[in-house]
Amino acid sequence: MLLRIDTTSEESLFEQVATAVRTAIAQGEARAGDRLPSARELADSLGVNVHTVLHAYQGLREEGLIDLRRGRGAVVTEVGDAIAQLNRDIVELGKRAKALGMSPATVVALVKASL
Amino acid sequence: MLLRIDTTSEESLFEQVATAVRTAIAQGEARAGDRLPSARELADSLGVNVHTVLHAYQGLREEGLIDLRRGRGAVVTEVGDAIAQLNRDIVELGKRAKALGMSPATVVALVKASL
DNA sequence: ACCTATTTGTCCGTATGTATG
DNA sequence: CCATACATACGGACAAATAGG
Numbered sequence: 001m002l003l004r005i006d007t008t009s010e011e012s013l014f015e016q017v018a019t020a021v022r023t024a025i026a027q028g029e030a031r032a033g034d035r036l037p038s039a040r041e042l043a044d045s046l047g048v049n050v051h052t053v054l055h056a057y058q059g060l061r062e063e064g065l066i067d068l069r070r071g072r073g074a075v076v077t078e079v080g081d082a083i084a085q086l087n088r089d090i091v092e093l094g095k096r097a098k099a100l101g102m103s104p105a106t107v108v109a110l111v112k113a114s115l
Numbered sequence: 116m117l118l119r120i121d122t123t124s125e126e127s128l129f130e131q132v133a134t135a136v137r138t139a140i141a142q143g144e145a146r147a148g149d150r151l152p153s154a155r156e157l158a159d160s161l162g163v164n165v166h167t168v169l170h171a172y173q174g175l176r177e178e179g180l181i182d183l184r185r186g187r188g189a190v191v192t193e194v195g196d197a198i199a200q201l202n203r204d205i206v207e208l209g210k211r212a213k214a215l216g217m218s219p220a221t222v223v224a225l226v227k228a229s230l
Numbered sequence: 231a232c233c234t235a236t237t238t239g240t241c242c243g244t245a246t247g248t249a250t251g
Numbered sequence: 252c253c254a255t256a257c258a259t260a261c262g263g264a265c266a267a268a269t270a271g272g
Contacts, residue, residue: 022221023228063221082215087225089208093201094229100197101179104230109134110141110202111226114209115219127259153238164261169239185239186268 005046013048017056025065025080026087036066036074116144116152120161128163132171140180140195141202151181151189 003020005013024030037045039053046053061068064079097107118135120128139145152160154168161168176183179194212222 019224019228022224026225063218079216082217086212090225091229093204096201100194106137107230108223108226110205111223114206115222167260
């Protein structure tokens, strides 16, 4: 799992970390039961603070993607696997939307409306 | 096609009108070849200026959703139909996501990442 | 085919608020 | 604080397309 962070981006750092990890799971790079890098480990390799990674991890826990336990680290849940199943269709959907000239905001609005 | 506008919203009026019409098309309330209400008609029913609605319509024309010609009004294009089809698939995706126990926030995040 | 009245979007300018320098 | 630029929303006048007789 190789992640990158853009310190010049307007998106907050913890959001970028969360998105990166989520994407990795969605792409099947980490499956149910797999252990993610520890917060300290990941923070070091990204050059950000440990709390930034923990903030991201806690968000992913609230989404149900990972279990987070003291002493054991972050483990991908079954929900994480379900995401990988759906991600391919989501990517396909994104391509179609782009081909139709739809703005990302429009697509996101439609998705939100359907949930 | 029943639209509503929130004059207290921070979103600009013409954007709200555009979003409302776009959503109506996405939901199949107006299909290819159908005529939308004239700008004056819609403006009256929404309580905004004609030009505000026209501004929204012109934006939708640039997106390719409608044809706009004087004397004839706004007509939904084939692209409008394609978006409606896309929206049906989005709804289907939402159902699957829910069945898999994925949180709405996760789905939205994945869609954003794919765009 | 003609004329005219209506419908409809386009073009002109103006006021107001919001950044930007 | 001031000046400038830009976008939004509004109003009036205009011209093209349409509809009816």
